[in-house]
């Protein structure tokens with residue numbers, strides 16, 4: 001049950017939005033609660049100072065009954081805060097339980113329930129709240145119920161979707177098959193694994209709930225005089241908005257601070273939960289003895305990498321390897337074995353809908369499980385793709401494209417970038433770099449384009465170069481030239497190279513070590529000497545070895 005554990009152990013990564021949200025909501029909420037205790041009496045106290053402007057005694061002036069406007073705004077905010085919290089608790093409790101329970105129900109009931117949730121979610125929340133508030137009648141708690149009920153479908157749908165993904169996972173299937181009661185499946189296996197998106201939903205429900213309640217009270221459907229909340233205060237201030245504009249300041253500001261604070265917390269939580277790569281803390285237990293995470297000094301370290309679809313289907317499992325400085329490691333396997341997903345996880349370029357977990361993922365001193373900046377990432381990992389025909393924009397000259405990285409990431413001037421890239425093109429044995437820089441991609445051969453791609457990848461002096469089948473689209477002679485180029489780059493720059501191929505023949509000529517992948521897992525790891533000597537153990541490796549032609553790439 002790895003994820004349940006990891007959900008508890010996962011640390012919250014603070015970010016500016018989260019900090020700003022906590023400060024804003026926490027600070028305003030606390031101020032409101034303390035202030036309404038201290039100066040709350042003034043909210044109901046009538047005095048002869050009617051309709052006074054702002055003064056030292058009444059910072060926001062007084063209303064037509066001589067009541068202090070600031071005290072009323074703070075007491076109104078306290079009421080709105082408590083009502084929004086109550087509505088959030090009700091809608092989240094019912095929505096989460098309903099959404100999770102749907103998946104433990106028999107198939108037919110589940111399908112009907114899911115369809116019902118889809119239909120209800122298609123009605124705008126505010127509209128539903130308006131109708132319910134009108135039916136239930138005016139009053140604080142009627143308003144809370146109306147807004148809470150309107151928010152239930154969205155929460156139920158989110159929970160149902162998350163539960164659906166988790167329900168396919170092995171640990172839930174095992175729990176169900178071993179007769180774990182339905183309540184325990186929900187409480188122990190489903191809910192802890194969706195804590196993060198649900199927390200984001202709590203922040204959104206609070207923020208929209210507060211605004212919806214204020215809007216309903218404002219139009220006369222919620223809290224009624226002599227009770228008041230922020231919306232009611234705004235409605236009371238409306239008739240005199242031009243003569244006494246100060247009256248709207250307090251309630252408006254408090255609605256803004258509270259709702260924006262909650263929204264920022266939601267955004268911050270969403271950012272803290274990196275959807276692409278998450279650290280799987282419990283995976284440490286699975287790390288082989290002698291290779292504790294963090295212990296390796298290799299420039300590239302991958303430990304317990306797993307990639308899964310949103311529905312939980314695993315695509316890559318338990319992949320661990322290291323690449324030393326100046327080492328070329330081959331990753332081979334038939335189509336669909338998980339080679340590209342492994343490489344894309346390292347470059348943090350996984351397609352939408354896929355998530356990667358690992359106990360360690362590091363390249364060139366950068367923790368790829370942390371939050372490396374785009375620049376750090378671009379400086380650390382470079383990719384060379386399979387098809388040089390689609391790597392470049394056909395509408396732009398090569399010079400414009402090849403100098404882009406240097407100009408954007410290194411801040412080099414146009415001429416400095418051009419001079420660096422000219423040298424790099426010469427390094428990959430392009431004889432007339434100036435002509436290549438002036439040319440459009442279609443004017444160059446496939447081999448030239450691939451050499452240019454390698455030159456562009458080297459521009460950032462990356463710690464890791466990922467070459468994803470860089471020779472597949474080229475004819476044999478050109479391919480051999482490109483492979484020789486990669487070998488030379490490794491020797492001259494000490495770059496670590498992950499070379500992906502389905503062709504063991506190429507790999508055994510070029511690489512130092514080879515990892516063989518099948519169905520998302522590494523089934524064999526061996527040195528290329530062993531490979532050349534035919535000393536393979538896995539039948540799958542033997543099959544790959546027997547099925548490939550050889551290229552003469554040794555220089």
Ligand SMILES: Nc1ncnc2c1ncn2[C@@H]1O[C@H](COP(=O)(O)OP(=O)(O)OP(=O)(O)O)[C@@H](O)[C@H]1O
Nearest residue numbers: 309315333334335336337338339340341342351502
């Ligand atoms: N965006 C995606 N969404 C869902 N499944 C995907 C996605 N991308 C890849 N897969 C699946 O993940 C598995 C591994 O794919 P991957 O591209 O890593 O294989 P590969 O070994 O690189 O294959 P190839 O040699 O054909 O490039 C395959 O079953 C593939 O269908």
